[in-house]
Amino acid sequence: MSLKPINKNNELTENHWLIVGSSGSGKTTAVKQLGIVGATDQVALFDPYQDYDDLCGREVRRYESLAKFARALFAGRAAKKAQGFKIAFSPVDGATPKNLEAFSKIVWGAGNGHHKKPLKVVMEELAKCVTTSGKATGAFGEILTGGRKFGLEAICIFQRGQEVPKTIVGNCANKWVGRQQRLNDAVYLSKELDFPEQAIKTLPRYHYLIKTNDHDIGEFDQGKLRKLKS
Ligand SMILES: Nc1ncnc2c1ncn2[C@@H]1O[C@H](COP(=O)(O)OP(=O)(O)O)[C@@H](O)[C@H]1O
Numbered sequence: 001m002s003l004k005p006i007n008k009n010n011e012l013t014e015n016h017w018l019i020v021g022s023s024g025s026g027k028t029t030a031v032k033q034l035g036i037v038g039a040t041d042q043v044a045l046f047d048p049y050q051d052y053d054d055l056c057g058r059e060v061r062r063y064e065s066l067a068k069f070a071r072a073l074f075a076g077r078a079a080k081k082a083q084g085f086k087i088a089f090s091p092v093d094g095a096t097p098k099n100l101e102a103f104s105k106i107v108w109g110a111g112n113g114h115h116k117k118p119l120k121v122v123m124e125e126l127a128k129c130v131t132t133s134g135k136a137t138g139a140f141g142e143i144l145t146g147g148r149k150f151g152l153e154a155i156c157i158f159q160r161g162q163e164v165p166k167t168i169v170g171n172c173a174n175k176w177v178g179r180q181q182r183l184n185d186a187v188y189l190s191k192e193l194d195f196p197e198q199a200i201k202t203l204p205r206y207h208y209l210i211k212t213n214d215h216d217i218g219e220f221d222q223g224k225l226r227k228l229k230s
């Protein structure tokens with residue numbers, strides 16, 4: 001069975017995010033804290049390590065079964081409740097290309113360019129799930145290249161810039177960069193994402209650089225995360 005999104009809408013703007021930082025730099029915290037997703041958003045998560053018990057004060061409903069995840073997601077999309085939802089797929093065998101692709105097919109099929117709310121799609125541990133650093137392929141690639149028109153907004157999380165397929169770099173208008181552990185990685189990221197090299201090299205832990213759709217060329221913001229209560 002192949003699911004297809006509906007109601008292509010060219011007026012929607014691209015709103016994908018690329019999140020890159022070393023382990024422990026605050027990537028997951030940034031997603032929870034910086035308004036990248038909101039309390040009343042509709043959010044699907046690929047969450048192999050179960051990093052999200054709650055998100056923006058809302059419980060995350062977690063499924064190990066793809067079929068149950070799909071049912072919950074489609075029911076949530078159809079219900080159109082004002083409070084939104086947070087629904088995670090956490091496959092038992094973890095972050096694999098096969099699991100990401102299975103998740104992506106469901107999410108792609110939940111796209112609807114006339115839906116009142118976008119579907120935000122948080123994807124953790126992507127380096128383990130993408131097989132080349134060139135083109136992103138399959139349904140995962142479709143979300144990145146064609147998702148905009150169907151209200152799909154991807155949030156793609158990686159540890160190092162070198163792991164990120166070029167399709168993702170090219171399609172994410174919004175970027176978050178946390179501390180890098182190696183100078184080489186900082187240099188690579190500054191070239192690929194167009195941040196000043198020195199700004200990335202000198203980032204302390206929990207500090208970040210951010211660039212969104214609203215910034216002009218060369219502009220960016222910086223900030224520091226708060227520790228979340230656990
Ligand atoms: N400003 C901060 N001060 C202290 N600890 C923090 C701060 N920001 C985040 N943390 C903590 O650091 C840990 C790692 O953050 P996390 O977001 O999980 O990193 P990543 O997803 O990049 O591996 C978490 O336990 C988080 O609560």
Ligand SMILES: [Mg+2]
Binds near residue numbers: 027028029051
């Ligand atoms: Mg994390």
